[in-house]
Amino acid sequence: MLNVKTVKPESLLQKNRCPECGGNKFVTDAETGEMICNSCGLVLQDRTISQKPEWRAFTPEERETKTRVGMPTSLTQFDKGLSTSFQPYTDVSGKTLPFDTRQKMIRLRKWNTRAVFHSSLNRNLSQAMTELKTLADKTHIPEDVVEEAALIYRRALREGLVRGRSISSLIAASLYMACRMTRTPRNLKTIVEASSRGKKEVARCYRLIHRELGLKIPVDDPMKYISKIASKLGISQKTQNRAVKLLQQAEKMKASTGKGPVGLAAAALYTASIIEGEKITQKDLANVAGVTEVTVRNRYKRLAKDLGLKDIASL
DSSP states (O other): OOOOOOOOOHHHHTTOOTTTTOOOOOEETTTTTTTTTTTOEEEEEEEOOOOOOSSOEEEEEEEEHHOOOOOOOOSSSTTTTOOOOOOBBBBBTOOOHHHHHHHHHHHHHHHHHHHHHOHHHHHHEEEEEEEHHHOOOOOOHOOHHHHHHHHHHHHHHHOOOSTOOOOOHHHHHHHHHHHHTTTOOOOOOHHHHHHSOHHHHHHHHHHEEEEETTOOOOOGGGGGGGHHHHHHOOOOHHHHHHOOOOOOOHHHHTTTTTTTTHHHHHHHHHHHHHHHHHOOHHHHHHHHHSSSSSHHHHHHHHHHHHHHOOHTTTT
């Protein structure tokens, strides 16, 4: 006796196959809303819902004026972009409102603003998100990293970490935390210089957020700092490529474990410059990287020793 396996038409339709002939080519009629099999003519759907707008636009300007949706929600806005606002001087057609109606609309807008900022949480978020956008613009940080920083600050606010601490220092710490989590090459010194708070205060808030929120911070990759340091000093691409290869060798030998990524990148560039015959001083590298000359010298000697570059290590 043969074991015949039956196949339901619904399962074939879910796999984009025709339940009648098994074909996978369909034709959609936009006017009737029908989806028809191109092989056997079977009507698979007769009421297909169109997700397109009911209006048509032929230019970008016309499309912008006809659209009825706003900007997407964002964590960088204190209300996530969901609150409403209105101007009290003209109606929807652009005509000026009568004096009495205008005064009424002004009062309504005033009470609407008071209602929005009545909560201390909204007032805190409004000030914090403004500070975050300003700091991100100064340090040229991508939008997705800023969104991550806003999420970290909101979590810190929800856990009560903001009480008794400066909003500016917590925002700077959240932004630095987001850069570390997304592996964006921005060190603490860069963010502190753009902020109005001191380095010790921001570092203290960073450790607090890391400890209380239990966030996992990946180790910075020193290769991301190569191009940043090299572009400021005008180092050739050949030397940069050599520095990247040196760091890759050091990573395979576990020689870069526990070392600061910025100092290690500067040391790799200095070692590569000696190999390629390009003149770069340790002082210039230290100034651009934001580390001391002693750090560059020690990292360079250790790197050359671990990689077996005895001639360079003795210089």
